[in-house]
Amino acid sequence: MTPSDLARYLKTPLAIGDKTINGRMVLAPMAGIGHVAFRELIAEQGGCALLFTGMCSAKAVPHENPAISMVFRWRTRELPFTVCQIFGSDPDDMARAARRIEKEGFFGVDLNFGCSVAAICKKGCGAALLKTPDQAVRIVAAVRQAVDIPVFVKFRTGWADDPQFAADMASRFEHAGADALTFHPRVAPDRRNRPPRWDAITRVNQAVAIPVFGNGNVFTMEDGIRMLTQTKCQGLSLGRMAVAQPWIFARWTNAAQVDEAIYHTTARHLLDLLDHHYPAPFNLKLFKKFAPYFCANFKFSLFLLKQINQAKTMEEMKQRIDDLFVPCPKTLSVPNLSLFV
Numbered sequence: 001m002t003p004s005d006l007a008r009y010l011k012t013p014l015a016i017g018d019k020t021i022n023g024r025m026v027l028a029p030m031a032g033i034g035h036v037a038f039r040e041l042i043a044e045q046g047g048c049a050l051l052f053t054g055m056c057s058a059k060a061v062p063h064e065n066p067a068i069s070m071v072f073r074w075r076t077r078e079l080p081f082t083v084c085q086i087f088g089s090d091p092d093d094m095a096r097a098a099r100r101i102e103k104e105g106f107f108g109v110d111l112n113f114g115c116s117v118a119a120i121c122k123k124g125c126g127a128a129l130l131k132t133p134d135q136a137v138r139i140v141a142a143v144r145q146a147v148d149i150p151v152f153v154k155f156r157t158g159w160a161d162d163p164q165f166a167a168d169m170a171s172r173f174e175h176a177g178a179d180a181l182t183f184h185p186r187v188a189p190d191r192r193n194r195p196p197r198w199d200a201i202t203r204v205n206q207a208v209a210i211p212v213f214g215n216g217n218v219f220t221m222e223d224g225i226r227m228l229t230q231t232k233c234q235g236l237s238l239g240r241m242a243v244a245q246p247w248i249f250a251r252w253t254n255a256a257q258v259d260e261a262i263y264h265t266t267a268r269h270l271l272d273l274l275d276h277h278y279p280a281p282f283n284l285k286l287f288k289k290f291a292p293y294f295c296a297n298f299k300f301s302l303f304l305l306k307q308i309n310q311a312k313t314m315e316e317m318k319q320r321i322d323d324l325f326v327p328c329p330k331t332l333s334v335p336n337l338s339l340f341v
Helices: 003-010 038-046 076-081 090-106 126-131 133-146 165-174 196-207 223-233 240-242 250-256 261-277 283-296 300-311 312-324
Strands: 014-016 019-020 025-027 053-056 082-087 108-113 151-158 181-187 210-216 233-240
Touching: 003 090, 003 250, 014 108, 025 053, 025 250, 038 053, 038 076, 038 082, 038 261, 038 283, 076 082, 082 090, 090 108, 090 133, 090 196, 108 133, 126 133, 126 151, 126 240, 133 151, 133 181, 151 165, 165 181, 181 196, 196 210, 196 223, 210 223, 210 233, 223 233, 233 240, 240 250, 240 283, 261 283, 261 312, 283 312, 300 312
Parallel strands: 025 233, 053 082, 082 108, 108 151, 151 181, 181 210
Antiparallel strands: 014 019
């Protein structure tokens, strides 16, 4: 597969449930990153078939006011191609949240069985549900019965390095009503200390008839080609690279040309979008979550990140971005992965 072949494949429509998306390259759901401002930035670039929100609490969603919520908010125009991710441990809570998500007009709902952050797992949510597989399956079934929109499941290998467990869970999720899977082939306690096992994606894909989006260490076009050809998964779910380079979807699918100025203009535009969607100082906090991934693009990434993090206001941040990235610092061929937290 050549880069041209990759672009053609990534623009091939894909059926998910009774809906169809116009491509096979999607934004991975990311807590603290996949907010409405960042999704708008990605959508403006083009090439992304589906956007995913960050994690929303299933207990909170039925009562959330998007006018004031810092997480459960959106632009009306993005709803037809945006999936809302929820986390929770109770089937009834997850079903109620899914009904609210369907009522608001989202493309679909995504069930988080992948987050291994201690604060989430201690509540029996996220990857902790892979310790209680029957409960995870009950949640999928409850959400499936509650809504007609596509149901996605994002999950990991489990709590032991056992690809067969992941394949078995994929099959059980499909039978419970999932329409698509996003699979991250690492064990739950692993905070990216070891490479993901792409062979586990192959096992998961072979176990189901529904679409599987591969996720994990896709940094270059060559990585994307290898994942698709080796695992036969139906699509790519990009997380950290999409944060570092929000234009990556357009570049891979449409051969969009980029120059060094895009780093500065992208950072500045995200600041403006955050200003528009969020109040201070929360908007500044969200930009600082984006900053490590963005700075990873550059040779002197740690120095740049330190300078950015010293900004106390949005206006000071905008000035620092102008000062630090015009002209553009020396970039790396592959980002500094030590900043991909």
